[in-house]
Amino acid sequence: MELDRVATLLNRLSDKTKEKEIKWEKETNNSYATTLGKFKLSIIQDASSYDYEADPDYFLSITNGKNLISSEWIDSFSDEELKEIMPSSFKVMEALYREARRQANDVEGIVENLIKSIDGML
Structure with missing residues (x-):
């Protein structure tokens, strides 16, 4: 498989996100x-590789299926793996x-609620 197609997928996924x-x-x-569609994409930060002196590794995983129980990797x-053809792969991932992470945790909504709470104190 041509990794340039994966780079295209990653860029489009990033843009649409x-x-x-x-x-x-x-x-x-x-x-x-x-x-x-019928595929699940996961963006993963490899915590086992993370330490204070090195950058973490990021992975884009594709599974066939919508849930963990019936998903097939x-x-x-x-x-x-992508940095040779996509030098910005680390930054993009x-x-x-x-x-x-911010979207899944509704950080935008939380920040807005915190601002409203602070404004209510004034």
Whole structure:
């Protein structure tokens, strides 16, 4: 398989996520998932590789199925694997992970509620 097609998928996924056209849900403490057609895509931060001196690794995983119980793993791609053809792969995957996490946790709504609470104190 040509990794340039995976890079195209990653860029489009990132763009549509920023435009809030793709919705993400929390899977685990370090992964978020969305369903497109019959496939589930997960953006994963590899916590085992993370330490204070090194950047974490990010993976885009594709499974066939909408839930964890009946999902069949198809493939996954890491930022390291993509960096030769996509030098920005780490930054794109890191930004996608952060946006997916913020969306899944409704950070925007939480911040708005906090602002309203503070405004109510004044």
